[in-house]
Structure formats: structure tokens, C-alpha cells
Amino acid sequence: MTSVFLKMIKARAWELSLTALIIAALIAAMSAQTSLSGYSEKRIHEYAHKIGGNILIIPAETDIRQFFGMRGDQELMPGGFPEKLLESPVGKKIQAIRAELFGQTRINNQPVPLIGTRLIRSGKQNLSIQSDQALIGKMAAEKLQVSAGDFIKISGPGKERTLEVNRILDKAPDGLDTGVFVDLGAARKILGKPDGLGAMRVSGCWCDTDISGLAADIEKNLPGTRALTVKGVISAQKDMIDTVAQYSSLINILGGLFIALIVGLSIYSQTRGQLKNIALLLVVGARPWMIAGLFVCLAALIGLAGAILGWILGVAVTPGISELLLGETIPAAGTNLGWVVFSGVLLSAAAALWPALAASRCHPADIFRKV
Amino acid sequence: MILQLNDIRKEFKGRSNHSVLAVDDVSMQVEAGEFIVVNGASGSGKSTLLFTMGAMLPPTSGQVVCDGTDLYALSPSRRSKMRNLRIGFVFQTFNLISYLNSLENVAFPALLAGSSKKAAMQRAEDLLNRLGLGERLSHLPVELSVGERQRVAICRGLVNAPDILLADEPTGNMDPELTQETMELFRGINRQGQTIVMVTHNPELSETGNRHVLMEKGSIRAERIVSAEDKAL
Structure with a gap:
């Protein structure tokens, strides 16, 4: 057979x-x-981890995947939104706002994502960024072959800037090991976006607060934005x-x-x-x-x-x-x-x-x- | 007695619900060593009778008894086993498996009967050699002549040394010369003790065996023993 x-x-x-x-x-x-x-x-899951205890505020049209992947042309919200938020009725519940602007740049002829902000958290440290300095994620530093004290020329859609590498970040915030962190003002000039903001990370003590309600209030006070919380992401x-x-x-x-x-x-x-x-x-x-x-x-x-x-x-x-x-x-x-x-x-x-x-x-x- | 047919009746139902009575109340016995030639016009029911005899077509009523067992009372699996071991078949169109060579076609029933591959191949080879096909062992059916294919089919029918060999129009596709040759082969096999029942529409072959059964409209019209004198005539 x-x-x-x-x-x-x-x-x-x-x-x-x-x-x-x-x-x-x-x-x-x-x-x-x-x-x-x-x-x-x-x-x-990763997005939820990245948001952590913060509320992430982004323009409503922002594609979450592109945002976290630091890809594409980013949507912007008005640069005055952090102040507007602090002055709003929900402002008293907020301890800090970290405003950020993202964009694509080139350093040593290689594409590198640029993050403009004033303060970053690396591990347990809070690090402020000076306007003439840059902090570089570990992988970006390896890729660009630069170390602390070197000068890097950053080209973007706006003005070209040369900044000194202040520190190599062993643990870049939000897992952005491939990014370069510069002062928000410098980033605006390099990216040619003088007034825009890509995101705001809002922190505070919200033990007794209805986070979902707070996020909804933030969206109400900042029209055209989306406030993401871990709870919201988990629910989504x-x-x-x-x-x-x-x-x-x-x-x-x-x-x-x-x-x-x-x-x-x-x-x-x-x-x-x-x-x-x-x-x-x-x-x-x-x-x-x-x-x-x-x-x-x-x-x-x-x-x-x-x-x-x-x-x-x-x-x-x-x-x-x-x-x-x-x-x-x-x-x-x-x-x-x-x-x-x-x-x-x-x-x-x-x-x-x-x-x-x-x-x-x-x-x-x-x-x-x-x- | 090898086989006994008791009151066999076979009716076919057509699509338009008309039924055709192919075999009508036929009873007969097949004794060991007989060579029975069943003769009749086309549509007389002779092939239907042969298929029923060979456990291939259940009758509408009646019994086919082999060795005390009603073949159609057996399960399909046991009936297949019975066919394999006790009944050999030769068809008009040979019905060889197209993708098996001569040796494999002949050995296949022996393998199904439980023989080892070596023993089955040896027995198949012996039979093919006996029937003059020693040079055609590895040939596929399409590579053989009509006569050679029929001889391979006969070998396949004999490989398990069956109690009875049933042949349905085995010379239907052959010219007179090849027909004579094949009939000689059948007579030779019968002389060695093999029981054969052969169905043919050719009246000239009715004297080939030692019993002649004439069928008409599904019934046995006449039956007679063929003597040596008849054959001489």
C-alpha cells in the first residue's frame, strides 16, 4: 500500500x-x-510604560505610533499651552510640565532624532539642559562616535547649530537611546518651528484624583489636544x-x-x-x-x-x-x-x-x- | 463445491426510477476444477452475475455462499479479505494500476494478503515468467501490448492461488489470433486444477470450458456439460 x-x-x-x-x-x-x-x-504595553505616572498631552491629530517611534512630521500645539494649562482650573493639581519638541535632524551626515526640552530625567537624576549643550543617548553616541566634550553640528529644517556634548546618557528618558537632547529653544531654531510644541508631560501627585476626569479636563482646557494616561492607554x-x-x-x-x-x-x-x-x-x-x-x-x-x-x-x-x-x-x-x-x-x-x-x-x- | 449461488436477483434502479432486472432468480453451483463459460448476448446479465459471484456487487436478493459463508453477510472489510484470498479477477479492459509496473501489479494482491515483499515479488515473478513475461517485469501497463497486459492481469488474478478465477470478457478487445492464444492459456491454467468462470458474448468460445451456461434476459436459458467430442467439433 x-x-x-x-x-x-x-x-x-x-x-x-x-x-x-x-x-x-x-x-x-x-x-x-x-x-x-x-x-x-x-x-x-510599551507606550503605557513610557507614559508612566505622567499625563502625556499631544496634539489630537498625532499618530501615537509615529510619536513614540519618533517618525514622520510631527503635529504641533501652541507653545503657550504649558502656561495656559497652569492658569486653568486644573493647574493647581499639576506640579510640573515638561514641554518637548521632536524632529528629525542630521549629525555627521547621519539621521538622528532631536528632542528639545529643558529638563530630562536620566535614571534617578534630573538633568537640566543649557542652550549651548547637548545630551546624547548611548546608542546615538556610539553611532556618531562622539563622547562628552566633543562638539557636534546639528542640521535641521531651520538653522544649523554647533553644540557641545555635555553628557552621554546611559539611560535616556523614555528609552530614546538613539536621540540627542537639546534645549527647547535650540531645538525650535534647528527644527525651524519657533513656537510649536510636540508634547507636554505633566506630573503631579494624583493619589486622590480621578485621572480620567483630570485628562478630560485638560483636553477641555487645551482644545485640540489629547491627554493620555496609563489608565487610558490600558483601557484602549x-x-x-x-x-x-x-x-x-x-x-x-x-x-x-x-x-x-x-x-x-x-x-x-x-x-x-x-x-x-x-x-x-x-x-x-x-x-x-x-x-x-x-x-x-x-x-x-x-x-x-x-x-x-x-x-x-x-x-x-x-x-x-x-x-x-x-x-x-x-x-x-x-x-x-x-x-x-x-x-x-x-x-x-x-x-x-x-x-x-x-x-x-x-x-x-x-x-x-x-x- | 467452491461457490454456490442461491436465487440471485439483481435489480438496478435508474435515475427516472425505472428499475432494470439484470439477473432474475439464478441459482448455480461451481465445483472445484470446473471451467464454466457463461455466454449470452449483450445485456443478458452475465457480467452482473459474475460481479455478484465475485463479491463485488451485492444482489438485490439471494445468497452467494463460499465455504459455507454468505459473502454478502460479511462486513465490507472481511468481504475484501475473502476476495483477496479466494477469488481472482480478469477483466476485459485488464484494469491494471497505471503507475505500477508489471511485477508490482501482480505482487500487489499478495502483499495485501500479508505476504512479505520478497515472497510476493518472487511469486509474481514466477507467474510472469511462466506466462512468458520475464522480460517485461519493470514495464508499465502503457508499455505493454494488449496480449501482454491481459497476461499480466491473469497473473495478478492467480497470485494468491485463489479458489476460483473469474474472467469478464477477457478476450473482448483481442483479435482472433490473440483470443485463441488467451483461451489456450486459460485451458492450460484449468488443466493445472484452477477453477475458472468466464463470461463472454462470443458464442465461438462456448466450447472452451467444460460447462456452458447460456443466459438470456437475466436468466439461465440453457446449461450443458461440454464433452471432448463437442470440443473436437
């Missing part, structure tokens, strides 16, 4: 390969989707995770059903195309369970090939798809090869059961009369 099985595969190699390829494409798509969903969830995260999980489950169920349909149809077509051989095998003594087993094994093999190929394809295409959809290259993750293979084989074998059993129950003479 094994030789019949192998020769049957050889005789129908093209048809079987095509089915396996279709399954592989579906599995690759499902795998990429899982990776992207997992990555988005992880990102929201929960909603998003629930939505993603819901869609992921639906996509996976539909994908699985489609795979089952493809395999089922393929095996049905195989049994129809080989009716005479099936009848013949039964005549010479093959037991019906052997015939059913032959086609179930064939389906399992298609599922195995499709799953392995699909997993490999998923790993290969996920970075490209993520670049296309999210503008970021992310690796494939979240799909375990063993689980994909197990599911693919099981689903394919199950899908083949009906056509395989139907074929095994045929009466040889009926087939010979018809074929």
Missing part, C-alpha cells in the same frame, strides 16, 4: 503541490496577521486587544475553514479522478479502511507540506507586510511551528474524512459499469 501511496503522489504531484501552495499562502497570511496583532499589543489596549482577538479568532476560523474546504475539494477530486483505481484496489483485496486511510494520509501530507511551507513563508513575508502596513519592519512572531504543523495536519486529515470514506464505500462493479 505504501508503494501505491508514493506512486499516487508522484502521478499527481502537480495537483497536490498546487493545493499545498494554496494552503501555504493562507497559513503565511494568518501567520503574518498573528505577528502583527501580537506586535501591536506589545507596542501598546484592552479594547484593542479584545477587538484584535475577536478579529484574529474570526480570521483564523475562516482561514481554517477555507483550508479544510480546499483540502476536502482536492481529495474529493482525487477520489473522483481515481475511481477506477480505487475499485481495482478493492477488487484485488484492499480493505475499505485502507482506501480511506490512503486518502486521509494524502490529505495529511498536503497539510504537512502546506503548514511547513506556510510557516516559512510567513517568517519571510511578515517584515515586508509590516513595513507596508505599519511602516515598521517587525519580525514574525507568535506562531509556533509545531502548533501550525499539528493544526495543518489535523485539519487536512479531518477535511479528507468524508470524501475518503465515501470513496472507500464504493462498490467496484458499479464503478466498472460507469467508468
Whole structure:
């Protein structure tokens, strides 16, 4: 029976390969989707950590992903907003506001994100920045090959400035190890944005405060802004995770059903195309369970090939798809090869059961009369 | 007695719900060593009778008893096993498995019967050699002539040394010369003790065996023992 099985595969190699390829494409798509969903969830976790105990105020149109990734052209809010906030009814609940401006610059002909602010927190230290100085994240310093005391020329859409490197930050705030921190005024000149602000980080003691209510009040007092809190992000995260999980489950169920349909149809077509051989095998003594087993094994093999190929394809295409959809290259993750293979084989074998059993129950003479 | 058919009736239901009575109340016995030729016009029910006899087509009513067992009372799996071990088949269109070579086609039923690969291949090779196909062991069916294919099919039918060999129009696609050659082969096998039931629409072959059964409209119209004198005529 094994030789019949192998020769049957050889005789129908093209048809079987095509089915396996279709399954592989579906599995690759499902795998990429899982990776992207997992990555988005992880990102929201990171955002929540970055916000920490602060309230982050940003222009309402700001794309959160681009904001935290320090990419794209940043939306701005009026430069007088910190004062306006302090003067507003919620101002008494606020202890400090750190105003920031972000932008893309070039140093030594290399792209480097610039963060303009007056005070930063590195580890447990608060560091103020002088207008003629720059603090550099560790990775940026390595990339630019500069050390404390060196002078760097920063070019941006505005004026070019030369600043002295005051310190290399072992622990840059908000994980911005690839950035250069300069005084807010200097950043405005370099970036050619004399009045704008990209973000405000508001801190205070809010033990007895309804943070969500405070954020809403801030948004009311500063029209056109969005106030993000950890609670808000966590809540958004929960909603998003629930939505993603819901869609992921639906996509996976539909994908699985489609795979089952493809395999089922393929095996049905195989049994129809080989009716005479099936009848013949039964005549010479093959037991019906052997015939059913032959086609179930064939389906399992298609599922195995499709799953392995699909997993490999998923790993290969996920970075490209993520670049296309999210503008970021992310690796494939979240799909375990063993689980994909197990599911693919099981689903394919199950899908083949009906056509395989139907074929095994045929009466040889009926087939010979018809074929 | 090898096989006994008791009141076999086979009715086919058409799509328009019209039924066709292919075999009508046929009873017969097949004794060991017999060579029965079932003859009749096209549509007389002879092939249906043969398939029913060979546990391939359940009758609408009646019994096919082999060694005290009603073949159609067995489970499909046990019926397949019975077919494998006790019944050999030869078809008009040979029905060889296209992707197996001659040796594999012949050895396959032996492997299904539980023989080791070596033993099955050896037995298949011996049979193919006996029927003059020693040079064609690794040839696929498409690479064989009509006569050679039929001989491979006969070898396959004999590989498990069945109690009975059933042949359905084995010379239907052959020219007169090849028909004679094949009939000689069948007679030779029968002389060695093999029980054969052969169905043919060719009346000239009715004297080939040692019993002739004439079928008409699903029933046995006439039955007679063929004597040596008949054959000489």
C-alpha cells in the first residue's frame, strides 16, 4: 500500500503541490496577521510604560505610533499651552510640565532624532539642559562616535547649530537611546518651528484624583489636544486587544475553514479522478479502511507540506507586510511551528474524512459499469 | 463445491426510477476444477452475475455462499479479505494500476494478503515468467501490448492461488489470433486444477470450458456439460 501511496503522489504531484501552495499562502497570511496583532499589543504595553505616572498631552491629530517611534512630521500645539494649562482650573493639581519638541535632524551626515526640552530625567537624576549643550543617548553616541566634550553640528529644517556634548546618557528618558537632547529653544531654531510644541508631560501627585476626569479636563482646557494616561492607554489596549482577538479568532476560523474546504475539494477530486483505481484496489483485496486511510494520509501530507511551507513563508513575508502596513519592519512572531504543523495536519486529515470514506464505500462493479 | 449461488436477483434502479432486472432468480453451483463459460448476448446479465459471484456487487436478493459463508453477510472489510484470498479477477479492459509496473501489479494482491515483499515479488515473478513475461517485469501497463497486459492481469488474478478465477470478457478487445492464444492459456491454467468462470458474448468460445451456461434476459436459458467430442467439433 505504501508503494501505491508514493506512486499516487508522484502521478499527481502537480495537483497536490498546487493545493499545498494554496494552503501555504493562507497559513503565511494568518501567520503574518498573528505577528502583527501580537506586535501591536506589545507596542501598546510599551507606550503605557513610557507614559508612566505622567499625563502625556499631544496634539489630537498625532499618530501615537509615529510619536513614540519618533517618525514622520510631527503635529504641533501652541507653545503657550504649558502656561495656559497652569492658569486653568486644573493647574493647581499639576506640579510640573515638561514641554518637548521632536524632529528629525542630521549629525555627521547621519539621521538622528532631536528632542528639545529643558529638563530630562536620566535614571534617578534630573538633568537640566543649557542652550549651548547637548545630551546624547548611548546608542546615538556610539553611532556618531562622539563622547562628552566633543562638539557636534546639528542640521535641521531651520538653522544649523554647533553644540557641545555635555553628557552621554546611559539611560535616556523614555528609552530614546538613539536621540540627542537639546534645549527647547535650540531645538525650535534647528527644527525651524519657533513656537510649536510636540508634547507636554505633566506630573503631579494624583493619589486622590480621578485621572480620567483630570485628562478630560485638560483636553477641555487645551482644545485640540489629547491627554493620555496609563489608565487610558490600558483601557484602549484592552479594547484593542479584545477587538484584535475577536478579529484574529474570526480570521483564523475562516482561514481554517477555507483550508479544510480546499483540502476536502482536492481529495474529493482525487477520489473522483481515481475511481477506477480505487475499485481495482478493492477488487484485488484492499480493505475499505485502507482506501480511506490512503486518502486521509494524502490529505495529511498536503497539510504537512502546506503548514511547513506556510510557516516559512510567513517568517519571510511578515517584515515586508509590516513595513507596508505599519511602516515598521517587525519580525514574525507568535506562531509556533509545531502548533501550525499539528493544526495543518489535523485539519487536512479531518477535511479528507468524508470524501475518503465515501470513496472507500464504493462498490467496484458499479464503478466498472460507469467508468 | 467452491461457490454456490442461491436465487440471485439483481435489480438496478435508474435515475427516472425505472428499475432494470439484470439477473432474475439464478441459482448455480461451481465445483472445484470446473471451467464454466457463461455466454449470452449483450445485456443478458452475465457480467452482473459474475460481479455478484465475485463479491463485488451485492444482489438485490439471494445468497452467494463460499465455504459455507454468505459473502454478502460479511462486513465490507472481511468481504475484501475473502476476495483477496479466494477469488481472482480478469477483466476485459485488464484494469491494471497505471503507475505500477508489471511485477508490482501482480505482487500487489499478495502483499495485501500479508505476504512479505520478497515472497510476493518472487511469486509474481514466477507467474510472469511462466506466462512468458520475464522480460517485461519493470514495464508499465502503457508499455505493454494488449496480449501482454491481459497476461499480466491473469497473473495478478492467480497470485494468491485463489479458489476460483473469474474472467469478464477477457478476450473482448483481442483479435482472433490473440483470443485463441488467451483461451489456450486459460485451458492450460484449468488443466493445472484452477477453477475458472468466464463470461463472454462470443458464442465461438462456448466450447472452451467444460460447462456452458447460456443466459438470456437475466436468466439461465440453457446449461450443458461440454464433452471432448463437442470440443473436437
